[in-house]
Amino acid sequence: MLGLIATTATVLAAVICAFPLYWGLITTFKPEDQIVRPGVQLWPEHFTFQNYIHVLTTTKIGVWYVNSLVTSAAVTVIVVGISAGAGYAISQLNFPGRRIFWGLILASFMVPIPALIVTHFVLMSQFHWINTWAGVIAPQLIAPITVIIYKQFFDSVPKDFREAAAIDGANEFQLLFRIYLPMNWGITAALAIITFIAAWNLFLWPFVAVTTDDMMNITVGITQVHDAFGVSYGRDLAVAMLAALPVAIVYLVFQRQVTQAIMLSAGIKG
Structure with missing residues (x-):
């Protein structure tokens, strides 16, 4: 009985969470007169792809996609590379100021990034990086949670592996890329x-x-989809769906890894 109640509650919660996504998706296939019509219409009377055609042919969505792809990929590669190196150094190396650096990383984890947005803007302006990929990428490289996670896992690697490799003449870069990272x-x-x-x-x-x-990135570019006669809900939702499509695909393909990362982040925050 309890299992049935739990299953029913889970299905109900899933339906509630999924309904706004369904509503947004199905609305993109409706003509504008059906969208603004009073009442709830769960299925279009007449399917149309005009909203998507308009977005794909009259906006710069292709350019926005490229900008998002380049900046997101660059942020990912740089953040993971820097965080792995920093986590390894703090975990395995003894150097002056090690505790201070670790304390600064922990302290920066407590500062919300939006609180630094004015400082970031001033710095990017002084570097002449406004309206550049570098200006979009640089402030996103502050990722203390990634350093913390790497440090915790490097701490858990048995010292025997490091000592054996060091005896064989491995340097610190070889230790990181051939032993510690492959284990993680x-x-x-x-x-x-x-x-x-x-x-x-x-x-x-x-x-x-x-x-x-x-x-502009795709998330910013979708705000530029306007209509000469006011808001066009179908077109706005169509570009929003196209903006979310790559992330949805990544999540569906790598669902287990995404869930694992969320659990790791939640564990560190807890």
């Missing part, structure tokens, strides 16, 4: 996927750092 490829993949998704979905900073259509 699952963690690296999970962190890379969730970093990419977060960078792709980011809106606030790209919105502030970019003012020209040709440099």
Whole structure:
């Protein structure tokens, strides 16, 4: 009986969570007069692809996709690379100021990134990086949670592996790339996927750092879909669905790794 109740509650919760997505998707296939018509219409009377055709032919969505792909991929590669190196150094190396650096990383984890947006904008402006890929990428490289996760897992690697490799003449880079990282490829993949998704979905900073259509990310570009006679809900939802499509595909393909990364982040925060 309890199992039936739990299953029913789970299905009900899933339906409630999925309904807005279904409603948005099905609305993109409706003519505008059906969308604004009073009442609830769960299925279009007449299917149309005009909203998608309009977005694909009259907007710069292709350019926005490229900008998002380049910046998100760059953020992912740089964040994972820097975090792996920093986590290894703090975990395995003894150097002056090690505890201070670790304390700064932990402290930066407590500062919300939006609180630094004015500072970021001033710095990017001084570097002349406004309306550039570098200006979008640089502030996103602050990822203390990734360093913390790597450090925790490197701490758990048995010292025997390090000592054996050191006796064979391995240097620190060889230790990191041939021993420590191969033992944590699952963690690296999970962190890379969730970093990419977060960078792709980011809106606030790209919105502030970019003012020209040709440099906008997809999340910012969707705000530029206008209609001469006001809001066009079908077109707005169509471009929103196209913007979310790559992330949805990544999540569906790498669902286990994404879930693992979320659990790791939640465990660190807890």
